[in-house]
Amino acid sequence: MRSGSITPVSSHVEDRDVWERLDPAWHAGFAGFAVVTAVLLVVSRPDHPVLAFVLLGGIVAAYAAAGGPALHRGGKLGAAYLAVAGPLTLALFTLAPVGAVMLFVLFPLIWRLLPTRAAVVATVVTMAALGAIGLFARGTDPADTPALLALFGGALVAAVLLGLWITTISSQSARRAALLEELDRTRAELAAANREAGALAERERLARDIHDTLAQGFTSLVLLVRAVSDELDRDPEAARRHLDLAGRTARDNLAETRALVRAMTPAPLAEAPLPAALRRIVDDVGGELGIAVSFALEGPDGPLPGGHDVALLRLTQEAIANVRKHAGATRLEVRLTRDGAAETLLVSDDGRGFDPGSPRSGFGLDNMRSRAAELGGTVTVDSAPGAGCRLEVRLPARSRQAA
Known part of the structure; x- marks a missing residue:
């Protein structure tokens, strides 16, 4: 069960962008492609199997050391990972065609870890390297060169467009998350303002009630006590009447006080x-x-x-x-x-x-x-x-x- 704590400070919604939400999927996907590549290397039996596994191991180690952590930190750590993993992946592809499986990891990580312009450049460079490998390292028939160039050119355009589209979606999601967080803060501020306005109105009401009841009663008590003080010696009967009136006034004030307290207490x-x-x-x-x-x-x-x-x-x-x-x-x-x-x-x-x-x-x-x-x-x-x-x-x- 997912839990959330509402604390006295802004409870702002802890929104993470769409990329960051997928971090576990990135790790699982990388591991899955690495395992598939290892199995294909065993099945395909390349000319240099040990070197192929060394290259694959280097790619995995680079991801564990820098690629995975870079999903959170990005910046230079992500660039460092791609600087190592990119050449290793291309070398693995050159050595064994099944190494192309790791390209399905490399290209998404390029767009995940680099700014848009840098990702476009890295994609172009990688696709150019793949084209060179296809033309020269594989011994392609010269007659097939135009078709191969068209294939890699189309793949390059598709890769860049797809990367730009995904990046745009991510940016929109981040902006939407920021707007939602701002909306949440505004709601909290509005709620606080409403509470403050309600408290102010209640204080004003209490002030009016106290002025109209208790304050008037206490004023009467002061006047009655003064009258009694003046009348004790010369008019004891009047003093007793004023004392009785003072008692009634005090009892009335006590009743008003209790009524105010009851009014402030939930039913x-x-x-x-x-x-x-x-x-x-x-x-x-x-x-x-x-x-x-x-x-x-x-x-x-x-x-x-x-x-x-x-x-x-x-x-x-x-x-x-x-x-x-x-x-x-x-x-x-x-x-x-x-x-x-x-x-x-x-x-x-x-x-x-x-x-x-x-x-x-x-x-x-x-x-x-x-x-x-x-x-x-x-x-x-x-x-x-x-x-x-x-x-x-x-x-x-x-x-x-x-x-």
């Missing part, structure tokens, strides 16, 4: 602690979707720091929303683990899954990542097409002070 947590709230949410989605669900708690059943309670509740709701909308699952499991080091939430399903490294169409995972990051936590997604999804949230205990 499920206002009615029950987190484990019970999660259990109810899981049971509800099971009844809604008609799927098998389970909830497990490992650790104490009690309240968490407010920030952790709210974050874990929202993360669970978002994960279950994804299951509801996209997964097509028949089973959903939620587990909350609490210990001295961290709170860990695990949400897994057996749905259709997805590729965590592919560009995403929404902000769900980005929002989850950011919410966990605010408490010093991480969100890890383990999924693959057709293999379900496993989402793990970990909030470290050290963030509780900050919460």
